[in-house]
C-alpha cells in the first residue's frame with residue numbers, strides 16, 4: 001500500500017497493491033500497522049456504505065462533538081471526494097483538498113477528525129464505503145454548504161446540477177458553523 005500525504009498533509013491518499021489474476025483481483029483494503037505508521041493511531045468503530053446516482057452531492061458533513069475520522073473508498077463508479085480542514089488552530093484551516101476515487105484506481109482517502117467531508121457523484125451510480133473512528137451522533141452533526149464561497153471548492157463540471165438532501169440544502173457557511181464553539 002502506498003500512502004501519499006496531500007496538500008493538507010494530514011489528509012492521505014492511499015493506493016492499494018492490487019493482485020490481478022485469471023479469477024479477478026485481490027487487495028488488502030486496511031492493515032492496522034501500516035495505517036498507524038502513516039496516518040496515526042486510530043481505532044475504527046463503524047463501517048458505512050451508501051449508494052448514490054449521478055449528480056448526488058453529500059456533504060460537507062462533520063460532528064461538533066465526537067468528530068469522526070473517515071477512511072473512504074469507492075467500490076462502484078466514481079466520486080470527487082473533498083475534505084475541508086476545520087481545525088481552528090490549523091495552519092490550513094478553511095483549505096480543502098479533492099481527489100477522484102473510483103472503482104478503477106481503488107484509492108482510499110484518509111480524512112482525519114476535524115475535517116468536514118463530502119463527495120459528488122460523477123458516474124451513473126456510485127457505491128461509497130467508509131470506516132469511521134467514532135459513532136454517528138446526529139445531535140452533533142453539522143453541514144457546511146457545498147458551495148460555501150469562502151471555501152471556493154472547484155467541484156467538477158459534469159453537466160448535472162448537484163442533487164442535495166434537504167439537510168444539505170440548509171448547509172451553513174464556514175463561519176456560521178458551530179465549530180468555534182468546539183475543541184475541533
Ligand SMILES: Cc1cn([C@H]2C[C@H](O)[C@@H](COP(=O)(O)OP(=O)(O)O[C@H]3O[C@@H](C)C(=O)[C@@H](O)[C@H]3O)O2)c(=O)[nH]c1=O
Nearest residue numbers: 048050058059060061062068070117118119136165167
Ligand atoms: C451517516 C449516518 C446516517 N444514518 C441514517 C440517518 C438518515 O436517516 C440516513 C441518511 O443519512 P444522511 O442523509 O446523513 O447520509 P449521508 O448524507 O450519506 O451522510 C454521510 O455523508 C458523508 C459525506 C459523510 O461524510 C458521512 O459521515 C455522512 O455524514 O441514514 C445512520 O443511521 N448512521 C449514520 O452513520
